[in-house]
Amino acid sequence: MVIIHGYKGSGSDAGAIAGANTFLDLMDANVLMLDWTRGASSAYNVAVANTELVGRQLGLLLMDMINLGTSPNEIHAVGFSLGAHVAGCAAEHLKRNHLLLGRITGLDPASPFFRHHIFREPWRKLDASDAKLVDVIHTDGSEDFADGFGLFKPIGHVDFFPNGGKEQPGCVDVKNSVVMSHFKENFLDKDIACSHIRAWQLFVESIQTAHVSHQCKFDAWPCPQGAISFLRGTCFPQETSEWSQEMGFPADRGPLGIYFLATRAEPPFCGKPLRASIVTSDDAPITSGILYLKLLQTDGTTIFKIRCYLPKRKNTSLTFHNIAAATAAETSEAITVSIWYRTTLSEISDKSQISQISTILFLNAVYIEDRKGNRWQYCSGNVTIGPDELFVILTNKSCTI
The missing domain is CATH 3.40.50.1820 (Alpha/Beta hydrolase fold, catalytic domain)
Structure with missing residues (x-):
């Protein structure tokens, strides 16, 4: 060599x-x-x-x-x-x-x-x-x-x-x-x-x-x-x-x-590749920001940064994703995560919209999945996500919104 x-x-x-x-x-x-x-x-x-x-x-x-x-x-x-x-x-x-x-x-x-x-x-x-x-x-x-x-x-x-x-x-x-x-x-x-x-x-x-x-x-x-x-x-x-x-x-x-x-x-x-996905609520307000999703693990920290851009006042529910590597065990029945949301204005071309940008995000569901078909989920309509951390538990049991 x-x-x-x-x-x-x-x-x-x-x-x-x-x-x-x-x-x-x-x-x-x-x-x-x-x-x-x-x-x-x-x-x-x-x-x-x-x-x-x-x-x-x-x-x-x-x-x-x-x-x-x-x-x-x-x-x-x-x-x-x-x-x-x-x-x-x-x-x-x-x-x-x-x-x-x-x-x-x-x-x-x-x-x-x-x-x-x-x-x-x-x-x-x-x-x-x-x-x-x-x-x-x-x-x-x-x-x-x-x-x-x-x-x-x-x-x-x-x-x-x-x-x-x-x-x-x-x-x-x-x-x-x-x-x-x-x-x-x-x-x-x-x-x-x-x-x-x-x-x-x-x-x-x-x-x-x-x-x-x-x-x-x-x-x-x-x-x-x-x-x-x-x-x-x-x-x-x-x-x-x-x-x-x-x-x-x-x-x-x-x-x-x-x-x-x-x-x-x-x-x-x-690490093990994981994909985090979020589903926004119907009729969400104008949104431009990043949702942070942190896996709470004993042997390391993994943070997903999910860019959320909803340029219209009313929207049907949309799904956003992000991929990261983690040490989470694929056999776990439940995964605890913390979620928070921060507004960003870099994607807003129409400056008149800035005053209308919401500082919170409304979610219907959160999912984490690996490449072997395992999936953990949390479903609860219109969960409010803001700058303060919200702790939720994702389980491998199916759920409906």
């Missing part, structure tokens, strides 16, 4: 060392820690240019290893941020010699200067042609060029978008983070790049659990309608072996494609 750090990083970073040791605990192998600290510590645009130089040097080293008997099929390069593009540049050198690496894992490949081919040609960054398997974990993407350190579009044979590929649970990312980072001494300050760094943390955890059968796995599933359907909670299929794919180190065992999954806010990040 070849481990390649990103901008402002180092081959002796604690995270990189932890990843190498975790891999060596898993199998008898050689680990090459690429340290390009000097090239990565300059201004960002210079570091971007250095990815080609460092990639070419790595390519020459890999050629020497191959000439000494190492099979290119057995080489697995893992690159974080700019390091992912270093791996892509190294692969280009091998391709010119008619050789192809076995695998490259891109951990939230850097976006600034790499977002579009008009700024960066395909051969100067990571893409699916660079190895027999290119798997990518996207954790800090954005449609806005000034926000999000990672590429948001799929670039590999297998692309994973945990929590939709944008802001990760437990992170409060700074808006316009790419711009704000230039005012920070450290580009990867955890307060700015929390979601970006999460890709590395998820991959290391996937190595730790790869050889333990009873450990939680990062099981992922496809969403034919893309990230929007996942973020809205409408893409939540039941488990099937046909769609079985696992994010991280074991990604070479499953089918190719684009996959989504939910992860937890704190280590261990792997």
